[in-house]
Amino acid sequence: MYGRRNGGTVVLGGGRASARRWPALRRLPVPPPSYLRPCLDLPLDPLPLAIELMEHDSTTGHEAGVVDHVADRLMAEGWTVERIPVSPGRDVIHATASPSPTVTLSTHLDTVPPYLPPRLDGDRLSGRGACDAKGIAASMWCAATRLREAAFPVALLFVVGEETTHDGAHAANLVPNASRVLINGEPTESTLALGTKGALRLVLRCEGRAAHSAYPELGHSATSDLVRLLAELDSLKLPSDPLLGDTTVNIGQLAGGVADNVVAPWAEARLMIRLVSPAEEVLAMVREWVGDRATVEEGNSVPPVRLQALSGFPTSVAAYATDIPVLANWGTPYLFGPGSINVAHTMNEYVRVAELRSAVDAYERLAVAALDRETGR
Numbered sequence: 001m002y003g004r005r006n007g008g009t010v011v012l013g014g015g016r017a018s019a020r021r022w023p024a025l026r027r028l029p030v031p032p033p034s035y036l037r038p039c040l041d042l043p044l045d046p047l048p049l050a051i052e053l054m055e056h057d058s059t060t061g062h063e064a065g066v067v068d069h070v071a072d073r074l075m076a077e078g079w080t081v082e083r084i085p086v087s088p089g090r091d092v093i094h095a096t097a098s099p100s101p102t103v104t105l106s107t108h109l110d111t112v113p114p115y116l117p118p119r120l121d122g123d124r125l126s127g128r129g130a131c132d133a134k135g136i137a138a139s140m141w142c143a144a145t146r147l148r149e150a151a152f153p154v155a156l157l158f159v160v161g162e163e164t165t166h167d168g169a170h171a172a173n174l175v176p177n178a179s180r181v182l183i184n185g186e187p188t189e190s191t192l193a194l195g196t197k198g199a200l201r202l203v204l205r206c207e208g209r210a211a212h213s214a215y216p217e218l219g220h221s222a223t224s225d226l227v228r229l230l231a232e233l234d235s236l237k238l239p240s241d242p243l244l245g246d247t248t249v250n251i252g253q254l255a256g257g258v259a260d261n262v263v264a265p266w267a268e269a270r271l272m273i274r275l276v277s278p279a280e281e282v283l284a285m286v287r288e289w290v291g292d293r294a295t296v297e298e299g300n301s302v303p304p305v306r307l308q309a310l311s312g313f314p315t316s317v318a319a320y321a322t323d324i325p326v327l328a329n330w331g332t333p334y335l336f337g338p339g340s341i342n343v344a345h346t347m348n349e350y351v352r353v354a355e356l357r358s359a360v361d362a363y364e365r366l367a368v369a370a371l372d373r374e375t376g377r
């Protein structure tokens with residue numbers, strides 16, 4: 001059980017703002033004991049819910065199992081569930097409890113590989129998705145449960161495909177909705193992000209001419225060309241921004257050549273650039289730098305984003321990209337989540353249980369404060 005019991009009520013830390021406008025947030029009735037409510041198992045503690053979500057391997061492209069599970073569970077809890085199709089078996093889940101909810105809590109159900117099953121070790125929940133982002137989904141779900149009990153106009157939006165092409169968010173953004181506030185969840189160490197860097201994927205390709213490696217003068221090595229080109233990257237001047245910092249470039253994957261004893265006829269580098277300025281500006285700079293020494297293939301990009309602060313919440317800047325720019329039709333965006341991006345995508349992914357639990361309060365306060373600002377109260 002989560003929450004302080006006080007004379008027949010559970011006192012939930014909704015904060016002063018929420019208590020003033022939504023008094024029910026402060027004094028929810030104690031839910032009946034679990035043996036009396038076999039069909040009404042409302043999630044109030046994000047820990048078991050996070051573990052439940054993490055028991056599904058939902059590496060991007062394989063989210064169908066967790067999506068079905070989440071949809072079924074939300075419907076059993078009385079949410080109206082809309083499934084927004086993305087690709088066969090992969091749907092975005094939109095859960096509502098009132099006709100036109102104005103605040104949407106959203107994060108992603110897909111994860112990066114490899115799958116790591118959940119493990120609880122004291123205050124530490126480890127495994128794939130612990131902080132990115134199934135733990136966050138669980139905290140949001142608990143917060144939405146409380147908000148809904150207080151008749152606050154809240155919705156949940158759980159997307160797929162965030163870790164690769166953002167196809168879930170693209171599909172969700174086409175759906176008409178009345179949302180005026182989007183609270184997106186990614187691990188920000190429980191701070192409100194003031195901005196996020198964007199991202200641009202590029203492939204640089206060099207072409208050579210194969211020859212016997214004993215007679216390199218008869219061919220032309222594409223791998224040598226590519227290595228020389230990439231060596232210049234560190235001295236390339238790319239934009240920086242006072243809030244977001246520097247543009248950075250990661251040489252994520254290299255490939256090329258056909259055999260040790262053949263002069264390489266081809267080579268390619270897959271780059272991921274973290275943007276602090278529009279993608280077109282950086283793309284033009286890269287093309288000018290490369291000239292005719294390679295071809296530049298443009299992959300998908302996400303622009304950098306500037307976000308709002310709210311009083312009472314510590315702030316930060318995130319160097320990673322999120323679904324926020326793609327979900328432009330879901331209202332004024334905010335970004336907040338328990339856990340650290342420093343352990344996301346690693347074999348050591350974890351979140352502290354205490355942080356997961358306090359995020360429930362935080363999402364509840366954020367929802368109320370953000371809607372207050374939106375409606376000018």
Ligand SMILES: [Zn+2]
Binds near residue numbers: 133162186187
């Ligand atoms: Zn994430």
